[in-house]
Amino acid sequence: MITFIKKLRELSGGKPVGFKLCIGRKSEFFAICKAMLEMNTYPDFITVDGGEGGTGASPQEFSNAVGMPLREGVAFVYDVLSGFGIKKHIKIIASGKVASGFDLVKNIALGADMCNAARAMMFALGCIQALECNSNTCPTGVATQDPSLMKGLVVDDKKVRVFNFHRLTVASAVELLGAAGLHHPYQLTRAYINRRIAQNLTQSYIETFPYIPEGSLLQTPYPLRFELGMALSTAASFAPTDYKVSSIDYAHANSYSDNLNQGH
Numbered sequence: 430m431i432t433f434i435k436k437l438r439e440l441s442g443g444k445p446v447g448f449k450l451c452i453g454r455k456s457e458f459f460a461i462c463k464a465m466l467e468m469n470t471y472p473d474f475i476t477v478d479g480g481e482g483g484t485g486a487s488p489q490e491f492s493n494a495v496g497m498p499l500r501e502g503v504a505f506v507y508d509v510l511s512g513f514g515i516k517k518h519i520k521i522i523a524s525g526k527v528a529s530g531f532d533l534v535k536n537i538a539l540g541a542d543m544c545n546a547a548r549a550m551m552f553a554l555g556c557i558q559a560l561e562c563n564s565n566t567c568p569t570g571v572a573t574q575d576p577s578l579m580k581g582l583v584v585d586d587k588k589v590r591v592f593n594f595h596r597l598t599v600a601s602a603v604e605l606l607g608a609a610g611l612h613h614p615y616q617l618t619r620a621y622i623n624r625r626i627a628q629n630l631t632q633s634y635i636e637t638f639p640y641i642p643e644g645s646l647l648q649t650p651y652p653l654r655f656e657l658g659m660a661l662s663t664a665a666s667f668a669p670t671d672y673k674v675s676s677i678d679y680a681h682a683n684s685y686s687d688n689l690n691q692g693h
């Protein structure tokens with residue numbers, strides 16, 4: 430995969446090259462990062478999608494059941510890239526249920542450099558979630574090649590709605606930044622966002638997703654919660670190694686989740 434990125438960049442005369450993924454088995458992402466380091470080749474961007482939702486065309490069982498949710502995914506990707514000391518080479522794009530100004534703020538606070546929105550833009554365009562994207566019978570003309578249905582999408586009317594949605598969503602994110610006393614999205618950190626984690630308990634993102642020191646995955650001892658991912662991954666393959674999980678790993682994992690539950 431990293432060889433292919435290198436080749437694409439050469440063949441395109443240096444155009445930005447990146448890939449999109451939804452985090453599944455964590456060791457796969459460690460494997461990608463190890464391969465990047467080994468080959469000294471980095472994509473310009475990684476787009477992180479969330480496991481929530483799915484297009485109208487996705488298999489029902491895949492919606493909400495396959496892949497890590499977006500917030501966890503963005504924080505994880507940021508931390509691993511930072512742990513390997515390679516975040517400086519790569520922009521992170523968050524994609525998945527991004528629809529409001531606060532969604533933009535949340536993802537940027539977690540580590541995204543920018544956000545993609547697909548569904549929200551489709552709603553602005555007139556999508557009614559009829560779930561027929563794959564059948565060429567989209568009743569609103571959004572996802573069809575059928576000329577009689579395509580007529581339903583009046584570009585002159587709909588382009589204004591999409592433009593307004595984009596402009597006002599960005600404006601509301603900027604308003605939220607101002608309310609937090611910030612001048613630039615890059616000033617956002619995990620310390621700025623709180624979320625409710627139980628009926629009588631809120632926690633800041635920095636408590637839920639603690640940062641790891643930059644470069645801390647370049648030498649042992651690794652941060653506790655990344656030890657297993659490091660042990661299970663190699664630069665040569667996406668497949669996990671045959672490393673056997675020991676009781677020590679379980680003890681580490683439990684102490685990490687205990688800390689989270691106690692709000693540490």
Ligand code: SF4
Pocket residue numbers: 485551555556557558559560561562563566567568569570571572
């Ligand atoms: S309205 Fe069109 S784009 Fe939206 S879910 Fe239905 S088929 Fe897909």
